[in-house]
Amino acid sequence: MTLDREQVLRSAAALLTRxxxxxxxxxxxxxxxGRATLHRHFSGRDALVRALExxxxxxxxxxxxxxxxxxxxxxxxxxxxxxxxxxxxGLLSFLVTENQLFEGDDQNAGWDRLDARVAAxxxxxxxRGEFRIDxxxxxxxxxxxxxxxxxxxxxQAGRVAARDFPYMxxxxxxxxxxxxxxQ
Amino acid sequence: MTLDREQVLRSAAALLTRxxxxxxxxxxxxxxxGRATLHRHFSGRDALVRALExxxxxxxxxxxxxxxxxxxxxxxxxxxxxxxxxxxxGLLSFLVTENQLFEGDDQNAGWDRLDARVAAxxxxxxxRGEFRIDxxxxxxxxxxxxxxxxxxxxxQAGRVAARDFPYMxxxxxxxxxxxxxxQ
DNA sequence: CCCGAATGAGACATTGCTGTCTCATTCGGG
DNA sequence: CCCGAATGAGACAGCAATGTCTCATTCGGG
Numbered sequence: 001m002t003l004d005r006e007q008v009l010r011s012a013a014a015l016l017t018r019x020x021x022x023x024x025x026x027x028x029x030x031x032x033x034g035r036a037t038l039h040r041h042f043s044g045r046d047a048l049v050r051a052l053e054x055x056x057x058x059x060x061x062x063x064x065x066x067x068x069x070x071x072x073x074x075x076x077x078x079x080x081x082x083x084x085x086x087x088x089x090g091l092l093s094f095l096v097t098e099n100q101l102f103e104g105d106d107q108n109a110g111w112d113r114l115d116a117r118v119a120a121x122x123x124x125x126x127x128r129g130e131f132r133i134d135x136x137x138x139x140x141x142x143x144x145x146x147x148x149x150x151x152x153x154x155x156q157a158g159r160v161a162a163r164d165f166p167y168m169x170x171x172x173x174x175x176x177x178x179x180x181x182x183q
Numbered sequence: 184m185t186l187d188r189e190q191v192l193r194s195a196a197a198l199l200t201r202x203x204x205x206x207x208x209x210x211x212x213x214x215x216x217g218r219a220t221l222h223r224h225f226s227g228r229d230a231l232v233r234a235l236e237x238x239x240x241x242x243x244x245x246x247x248x249x250x251x252x253x254x255x256x257x258x259x260x261x262x263x264x265x266x267x268x269x270x271x272x273g274l275l276s277f278l279v280t281e282n283q284l285f286e287g288d289d290q291n292a293g294w295d296r297l298d299a300r301v302a303a304x305x306x307x308x309x310x311r312g313e314f315r316i317d318x319x320x321x322x323x324x325x326x327x328x329x330x331x332x333x334x335x336x337x338x339q340a341g342r343v344a345a346r347d348f349p350y351m352x353x354x355x356x357x358x359x360x361x362x363x364x365x366q
Numbered sequence: 367c368c369c370g371a372a373t374g375a376g377a378c379a380t381t382g383c384t385g386t387c388t389c390a391t392t393c394g395g396g
Numbered sequence: 397c398c399c400g401a402a403t404g405a406g407a408c409a410g411c412a413a414t415g416t417c418t419c420a421t422t423c424g425g426g
Contacts, residue, residue: 023412024413024415025414034373034374034375034376035375036375036376036416037373037374039414039415043415045413045414100336101203101204122360130361130362131360132360132361132362134354136343138342139342139343139351140360142333142334143330147326150325150329154325159322160321160322168318171318172322172326173355173359175359175361176355176358177318177357178315179313179314179315180363207384217403217404217405218385218404218406219406220403222385223402367426368426369424370426371422372423372424373420373421375418377416377418378416380416381415382411382414383411386407386408387406387407387408388408389404391405393403394400394401395401
């Protein structure tokens with residue numbers, strides 16, 4: 001017994017990433033437990049989503065920590081980060097969409113903190129002359145999130161190879177599609 | 184009388200863009216009509232979404248046409264396109280999310296045709312030496328869609344200025360965040 | 367081995383949305 | 397002006413998911 005809460009959350013994340021409207025019953029079945037048991041541990045769908053949110057925040061923060069965004073060039077740091085965040089990309093994409101539904105409501109302070117860290121990273125890169133300054137840190141942050149979500153979806157849909165995920169995201173975000181003269 | 188179908192679709196698009204789970208009743212109220220009338224014109228929620236899908240496909244195609252993707256440099260064409268597609272960005276973002284829910288089901292052939300046009304544009308740019316060739320046309324296409332959706336959302340959330348929308352998307356997609364040496 | 371705790375299966379009421387229907391009202395063309 | 401068509405408001409049943417509860421079963425620590 002002693003239900004593995006972590007494993008339940010992981011399977012729920014995997015399912016909801018694919019189909020965000022999945023039923024509590026489907027979530028339970030996907031975790032290999034009964035719906036009643038699922039309800040005993042997460043008082044409702046809201047509680048489940050909130051638990052997933054905390055998991056996502058924790059993983060996102062862990063990826064930022066693991067990437068050591070202050071060390072080396074900004075480009076190296078960004079590469080490390082995208083590699084570190086890749087396993088959580090699907091979950092994060094789901095949570096972003098889910099958050100968009102709560103229009104105006106109180107947004108989890110955890111996200112603000114993470115957003116601030118990412119935006120500060122881009123600002124630092126601008127101050128060091130590594131990033132262009134005509135694109136705001138806020139936009140670069142949003143664009144990074146968007147590309148991670150898009151990449152996760154494209155991989156899952158089979159439109160791009162999974163092993164290219166970090167390369168494609170970082171190359172596009174940093175270098176863009178334009179072929180530069182020195183190439 | 185003689186309900187303005189176009190105007191109903193537009194207000195539905197505006198509402199569903201903000202909150203994709205809006206009720207038929209809310210859609211009707213947003214359009215200033217009764218729920219019964221809404222049902223008389225769109226036999227159900229599915230029919231409404233399908234009508235919105237056709238509208239989105241038509242607008243997307245119109246934006247491609249208006250941008251004349253074959254004329255001038257690829258960069259100029261892309262700029263024209265993003266400017267032309269901006270008014271439809273919210274609707275397209277909603278439709279992409281909605282389509283993701285139909286896992287595996289028959290996807291509207293209209294999208295395939297549009298995807299092919301966009302991918303062909305990037306491929307042409309690669310052949311002309313304007314775009315780098317280590318990023319696949321399929322990925323560039325997905326990334327463009329993702330950035331358009333992200334941009335639309337960031338504007339609506341007030342995180343970036345609306346008038347910067349085309350500039351930010353095109354600059355990031357083409358040039359990337361890296362500050363190049365010649366700058 | 368045994369007993370308590372946790373689980374799974376299912377019944378049940380509730381809720382919110384949907385789709386259909388009716389009927390009084392309103393609009394607008396002829 | 398008048399009549400038919402369209403609309404709005406609301407009633408209604410159906411349905412799917414939720415959340416709660418019960419009860420038999422199973423697991424595992426002592």
